[in-house]
Amino acid sequence: MLTPIKLKGVMQAPVTPMKEDFSFDGDGFAKMVDFHVRNGAPAIAWPHHKAESLNLTIAERKLGAEIAVKTVNKRVPVSIFTGTLSEEDSLDIARHAEKIGADLLLTISPYCRRPSQDEIFDSIVRIATATSLPMLTYNSPWRNGEGVEFTGELTARLIERLPNYIGMKDASFHSQKYLEISRVALKMRPGFAIIMGVEHLLASYPLGACGSFSSSGAIAPNLCNKFFASLEAHDWATARECQFKISRLWNVFKEQYPSSLKGAMILMGRAVGPTRSPLPTATKERIAFLRQQLEELNILQTEPMGW
Numbered sequence: 410m411l412t413p414i415k416l417k418g419v420m421q422a423p424v425t426p427m428k429e430d431f432s433f434d435g436d437g438f439a440k441m442v443d444f445h446v447r448n449g450a451p452a453i454a455w456p457h458h459k460a461e462s463l464n465l466t467i468a469e470r471k472l473g474a475e476i477a478v479k480t481v482n483k484r485v486p487v488s489i490f491t492g493t494l495s496e497e498d499s500l501d502i503a504r505h506a507e508k509i510g511a512d513l514l515l516t517i518s519p520y521c522r523r524p525s526q527d528e529i530f531d532s533i534v535r536i537a538t539a540t541s542l543p544m545l546t547y548n549s550p551w552r553n554g555e556g557v558e559f560t561g562e563l564t565a566r567l568i569e570r571l572p573n574y575i576g577m578k579d580a581s582f583h584s585q586k587y588l589e590i591s592r593v594a595l596k597m598r599p600g601f602a603i604i605m606g607v608e609h610l611l612a613s614y615p616l617g618a619c620g621s622f623s624s625s626g627a628i629a630p631n632l633c634n635k636f637f638a639s640l641e642a643h644d645w646a647t648a649r650e651c652q653f654k655i656s657r658l659w660n661v662f663k664e665q666y667p668s669s670l671k672g673a674m675i676l677m678g679r680a681v682g683p684t685r686s687p688l689p690t691a692t693k694e695r696i697a698f699l700r701q702q703l704e705e706l707n708i709l710q711t712e713p714m715g716w
Contacts, residue, residue, distance in 0.1 A: 413600075414486050414512055414513060414543055414575065416451070416452055416486065416575075416576060416602040416604060416619055416620060417451055417602075417619045417620050418449075418450075418451035418452075418619075418620045418637045419450075419451070419608065419610075419620055419621050419623045419626055419633040419634065419636065419637050420450060420451055420452040420453070420454060420604065420620055420621065420622050420623065421445040421450040421452070421453055421454070421622075421623055421626045421627070421630075422453075422454040422455060422456075422457040422459065422460065422622045422623070422624075423438070423441045423442055423445060423453065423455055423456075423460060423477075423627070424441070424459055424460050424461075424627060424667055424670060424671055424674070424681055425438065425455075425456055425460040425461050425465065425473065425681075426438050426441060426680070426681040426682050427681070427682035427683050427684070427685060428682055429682060429683065431682075431683060431685050431686070433465070433469045433472065433473065434681075434682060435472060435473070435476055437680060437681065437682070438473055438476050438477075439476050439479075439480045440716045441679065441681070441716070442455075442476070442477050442480045442481060443480050443716075444679070444713075444716050445626065445627075445630070446480075446481055446484050446485055448626075448630035448631075448634075448713060449630055449633075449634045450485060450626065450630070451485055451620070452485050452486045452487070452488065453477055453481055453485060453486070453487045453488070454487075454488040454489075454490065454515060454622055455473060455474065455477050455487075455488075455489065455490065456470060456473060456490055457490055457515075457622065458667075459624060459666060459667040459670060460667075461667065461684065461685050461688065462490060462492060463492075463493075463494070463520075464685045464686075464687075464688065465685075467493070467498050467501065467502065470502060471502070471505050474489050474502075474505065474506055474509060474511060475509050477489075477511075478509050478510050478511055486512040486513060487511050487512050487513075488511065488512060488513045488514060488515050488545065489502065489503075489506035489511045489513075489514055489515070490514075490515045490517075490547075491503050491506075491514055491515065491516050491517075491536055492515075492516070492517040492520065492547065493520075494520055494521060496519065496532060496535065496536070499516070499536055500535070500536060500539050503516075503536050503539050503540050503542070504539055504540055506540070506542065507540040507541065507542050511542065512542070512543070513542050513543040513544060513545060513575070514536070514537075514540070514542050514543070514544045514545065515544075515545045515546075515547055515578060516532075516533050516536050516537065516544060516545070516546055516547065517546070517547040517549065518532065518533075518547075518549075518557050518558075518559070519532050523557055524557060526560065526562070526563050529557070529559070529563060530563060530566055530567065530570075533546060533567060533571075534567075534570060534571065537567075537571045537573060537574060538571070541573070542573065543573050543574075543575045544571065544573050544574055544575065545575065545576045545577060545578055545602070545604070546559055546564075546567070546574070546576075546577050546578070547577070547578045547580070547606075548577055548578065548579045548580060548581050548590070548606075549578075549580045549581075549606065550581055550583075558581060558586070559577060559590065560586070560589070560590070561586075561589035561590050561592065561593040561594075562593075564577065564590050564593055564594050565593050565594075565597060568594065568597045568598050568601070569597075574598075575598075575600070575601065575602055576601055576602030576603060576604060576619075577590065577594070577601075577602075577603055577604070578604045578605075578606055578622055579603055579604070579605060579606060579613075579618075580605075580606025580607065581606075582606075582609065584612065584613075587603075587613060587616070588616060590603070591603055591613075591616050591617040591618070594617075595617050602619050602620075603617050603618045603619060604618065604619060604620050604621060604622055605618055605620070605621040605622070606621070606622060607621060607622070607623070607624055607659050608621045608623055608624070608625055608633070608636070608652070608655045608656070608659060609621075609656070610636070610637075610640065610652070611640070611648050611649065611652040614640045620637065624658075624659060624662050624667075624670055625655050625658045625659065625662075627670060627673075627674050627679075628658065628670075628673050628674060628677055628703070628708060628712065629655075629658065629708050629711075629712045630712065630713065631711060631712050631713070632651060632654060632655065632708070632711075632712070633655070635647070635651055636648065636651035636652065636655060639651060654706055657702075657706065658702075658706065658708075661673075661699065661702050665689055665691065665695060667684065667688070668684040668688060668689050668690050668691045668695070669691055669695060669699060671683075671684055671690075671691060672691030672695055672696045672699050673699045673703060675691075675696070676696065676699060676700055676703060676709070677703075677708075677709070677712065677713075677714055677715075678714040678715035678716075679715060679716060
């Protein structure tokens with residue numbers, strides 16, 4: 410029987426810190442994970458795309474997963490992303506996550522081609538049944554190609570098939586499609602966790618979203634905590650104010666993503682190093698622009714510095 414996991418709030422999906430030689434910085438990663446938990450993150454999820462997941466080796470991903478689980482030490486749930494170019498590697502990562510004590514998995518549709526709905530279903534089922542862990546799916550049609558997505562119908566099929574299918578990270582950025590998934594999933598499985606891929610949470614919260622996987626939390630955890638508290642309190646004026654600020658932050662970060670995010674973290678005194686090729690590392694000019702934006706948003710003045 411599955412142990413119930415409550416996913417709620419602005420959850421953190423840390424970046425991957427690198428040393429100057431572009432090797433994985435395990436000590437820096439442990440500091441980052443602990444920083445997020447101490448500053449109110451209700452869950453940790455790694456390694457999402459902003460963590461350069463497809464630029465990491467399988468050995469690095471396993472090491473990072475071990476560090477995350479050990480550092481969190483059951484204070485909050487830890488999910489491990491299984492998305493790789495090889496399904497065998499995804500299965501390996503999933504089994505490793507269960508072995509080290511992770512709390513749940515995040516799966517995605519197959520990369521680099523246009524799988525049918527049946528092919529997505531079969532792939533998710535293979536990974537979900539490889540362990541006893543609860544599982545989330547990641548709906549990212551903008552990344553994998555239009556039409557490669559979790560529809561309401563596919564979501565229903567997976568809920569019927571998989572008792573451990575407990576939620577979805579939705580990065581469709583499409584209100585009509587999101588609404589259909591929410592309608593179907595919450596009727597079939599009332600505790601189903603719908604988590605926004607980034608913080609477009611104000612509009613989706615009344616329609617069933619329980620939280621988000623945050624980019625802004627790496628920079629502004631106080632703002633993220635204030636945002637979700639205002640949603641819970643139905644303080645819509647404060648929620649709008651926070652949403653507008655967080656949306657502006659996201660628009661800044663998504664250009665040269667995730668190097669802009671890592672550059673902003675460095676400005677906050679949180680050393681995360683360069684971004685591994687072929688992704689760019691933020692230039693001095695980009696960091697100067699980021700500093701201007703953070704000052705205008707009153708982030709540098711009001712958010713924690715360092716670890």
